[in-house]
Amino acid sequence: MLLGCLPGLAAVAALGLCAGGVDRAATSGPAARAGRQAAALPAGAHQAARPPIVPRSAWLDDLARHAQPPPRYDDKVVAVFVHHTDSPNGYACADAPRIIRYLYTGQTAARGWDDIGYNFLVDRCGTIYEGRAGGVDRPVTGAHTQGFNHRTAGIAALGTFTSGVPVPKAMVDAIAALTAWKLGLSGIDPRARVRLTSSNSLSRYAAGTTAALPALAGHNEGYMTSCPGRALTARLPEIRETAARLQGRLPGGTAARTLTGTP
Numbered sequence: 001m002l003l004g005c006l007p008g009l010a011a012v013a014a015l016g017l018c019a020g021g022v023d024r025a026a027t028s029g030p031a032a033r034a035g036r037q038a039a040a041l042p043a044g045a046h047q048a049a050r051p052p053i054v055p056r057s058a059w060l061d062d063l064a065r066h067a068q069p070p071p072r073y074d075d076k077v078v079a080v081f082v083h084h085t086d087s088p089n090g091y092a093c094a095d096a097p098r099i100i101r102y103l104y105t106g107q108t109a110a111r112g113w114d115d116i117g118y119n120f121l122v123d124r125c126g127t128i129y130e131g132r133a134g135g136v137d138r139p140v141t142g143a144h145t146q147g148f149n150h151r152t153a154g155i156a157a158l159g160t161f162t163s164g165v166p167v168p169k170a171m172v173d174a175i176a177a178l179t180a181w182k183l184g185l186s187g188i189d190p191r192a193r194v195r196l197t198s199s200n201s202l203s204r205y206a207a208g209t210t211a212a213l214p215a216l217a218g219h220n221e222g223y224m225t226s227c228p229g230r231a232l233t234a235r236l237p238e239i240r241e242t243a244a245r246l247q248g249r250l251p252g253g254t255a256a257r258t259l260t261g262t263p
Contacts, residue, residue: 086227148203163230
């Protein structure tokens with residue numbers, strides 16, 4: 001079991017990042033799992049405003065940049081996985097670009113990935129950063145969890161959010177706003193469950209298995225890990241409700257069918 005995600009070269013060698021359940025742009029899809037199904041309306045019906053997103057150029061300079069192939073894309077994003085980076089919490093928010101660059105170096109130089117695995121990163125002040133290349137408004141195939149990288153986006157919270165650790169409100173609000181916008185592009189209710197198919201037996205589900213997972217899920221929903229930490233996991237219901245409100249949905253929602261995340 002991965003315990004978390006430490007940034008940089010030493011952390012990568014010691015423990016594998018939170019994205020360490022990554023199958024490098026693996027295929028995701030559905031696996032059997034019970035649970036409440038919330039409404040998901042046609043694309044465009046409940047779109048939320050796009051929050052401010054800091055571009056890659058703010059944290060990735062020419063010295064750190066790694067040669068990489070063109071981005072890969074899915075047809076849409078139907079689920080979001082939330083991670084934490086298992087790095088120190090007491091950073092100044094002005095240092096977030098340096099921390100992200102260190103994560104990038106750990107994943108590309110030490111582990112040989114083609115880019116940072118997360119699609120987005122959020123600091124404790126609520127600033128959202130573009131992660132993986134390809135365009136924030138496009139369904140970029142990430143590399144943030146084993147088995148479920150297709151049709152999903154990975155959002156990493158900068159810090160360690162184990163039991164009892166406060167999760168900054170600004171961070172919670174930013175994750176909710178980003179989730180509302182990103183899922184709204186496909187008409188997905190953040191409170192829904194979606195069907196995704198595992199591409200990798202290193203996930204919680206054997207390759208080819210279909211799972212009904214939350215549209216806003218913790219990393220541990222798809223992979224054997226403690227990520228995103230108990231404290232952040234405990235905030236996910238609140239984040240789902242806030243994201244649903246930002247999409248203009250009524251509290252509570254309406255029961256509906258499970259959506260398919262299979263490309």
